[in-house]
Amino acid sequence: MIIPLIKPFITKEVKDKVIEVLDSGYLTEGKVTKELESVFQKYIGCKYAIAVTSCTTGLEVALRCLGIGPGDEVIVPDYTYPATAAVVTIVGAKAVITDVSKETMLIDYDLIEEAITSKTKAIIPVSLFGNPLDYDRLNQIKEKYNIYIIEDAACSIGAEYKGTKVGNLADISVFSLHPRKFITTGEGGIITTNNQNWADWMNSYKHFGIINDNGREGIIFENIGTNYKLSNVLAAIGLIQMKHIDELLDRRIQLSDHYFSLLKNISEATVPVTTPSGKHNSQSFCIYIENRNTVMKHLRDKGIEVQIGTYALHKYNAFNNNTQIVLKYPFNGSNFSFEHCLTLPLYHDLTFEQQRIIVTELKKLF
Ligand SMILES: Cc1ncc(COP(=O)(O)O)c(C=O)c1O
Incomplete structure (x- = not known):
């Protein structure tokens, strides 16, 4: 028996749409990508949605759009996927890495203020695993210091x-469409914003710097740009999944609630806290336990795919041996999450019975 960690939502309807696109002969970015952008924009309730090749390239585009580069500093959390900090160095700025709250796994808002200098241009807080950020706190900081908020919303559609x-709260937000996320195009990302100038700039930048794409003769290459276009073929997968977003989200929340009730009487397993006044999208179901690695091995031996949460960046050479990175020690929250967080299987057709099997195996170790 294998219970996977995740399972992408690939139905006949999705496959039919991909085949329709393949048969059309229009495989590059085009009409289907535009439809995906439009559906996404309406779902989030923001003004603009721009498809890109990944959350990582989307974050890079956002930083470039805001003119962030050499001489600037950007504050990011330590407990996150490395892309959050890497993109800051890719545009030539310095990433100032601060600790997270052990309770929420989200950036510690007090530490943001301590890390701000006259060079700080932006923060990239992460709504990790679908836990929304506290925008009352973030907006206070934004206004007080006049800095931008670029949300790494990789995990947070529906939160x-x-x-x-999420996607309608920050200056610019960037979502991932990687298969760990429940709306996926295999690889892909979506940027959202309410600022038309930024949307135009980002659209142009990811599209060779073109500002007028009305046919070959009229085309205008206004700026140096790149190619971060999302192909029609990949967009087709996400477009069909977006039709089912409400049911996918509801199902995840239902399964999450079921995990909560199964774990209720197990004092050895605690669950990170959802931001007050926030709706968690249950992108990942994480628990904190002692002896995480032993438990992880036991569950894997039983055919249950479990995973650590994410990474404590300061532990890796890419970040602790880099002149473009400033590490704001100590990292007590991040170290705790890195050592104790365990992610349990969660996907649309996971059953209550499978959840019971998972938690029964877990209990054997306590
Ligand atoms: C918090 C966070 N940021 C960024 C990324 C990178 O996303 P992508 O693979 O779409 O570039 C991930 C991927 O898992 C992530 O979890």
């Missing part, structure tokens, strides 16, 4: 803060 969807 909300005080009734507003």
Whole structure:
């Protein structure tokens, strides 16, 4: 028996749409990508959505759009996927890495203020695993220091803060469409913003710097740009999944609630806290336990795919041996999450019975 960690939502409807695109002969970015952008924009309730090749390239585009580069500093959390900090160095700026709260696994808002200098241009907080950020706190900091917020919303489609969807809260937000996320195009990302000038710039930059794409003769290459276009073939997968987003989200939340009730009486397993006034999208279901590695091995031996949460960046050479990185020690929250977080299987057709098997195996170790 194998219970996978995740399972992408690939139905006949998805396959049919991909075949339709393949048969059309239009495989590059085009009409289907535009449809995906439009559906995404409406779902989030923001003004603009721009498809790109990944969350990583989207974050890079966002930083470039805001003119962030050499001489600038950007504050990022230590406990995150490396891309969050890597992109800052890719545009030539310095990433100032600060600790996270052990309770929420999200950036510690007090430490952001301590890390701000006259060179700070932006923060990239991460709504990790679908836990929304506290925008009351973030907006206070933004206004006080006049800095931008670029949200790494890789995991957070459908999450909300005080009734507003993630993607409609920051200056610019960037989602991932990697298969760990429940809307996936294999590889891909979506940038959202409400600022038209930024949207135009980002659209142009990811599209060779073109500003007028009305046919070969009229085309204008206004700026140096790159190619971060998302192909129609990949967009087709996400487009069909977006039709089912409400049911996929509801199902994840239902499964998450079921995990909560199964784990209720197990004092050895605690669950990170959702931001007050926030709606977690249950992208990942994480618990904190002692002896995480022993438990992880036992579950894997039983055919249950489990995983650590994410990474403590300061532990890796790429970040602790790099003149473009400033590490704001100590990293107590990040170290704790890195050592104790365990991610349990969660996907649309996971059953209550499979959850019971997982938690029963887990209990054997306590
Ligand atoms: C928090 C976070 N940021 C960025 C990324 C990178 O996303 P992508 O693979 O779409 O570039 C991930 C991927 O898992 C992530 O979890």
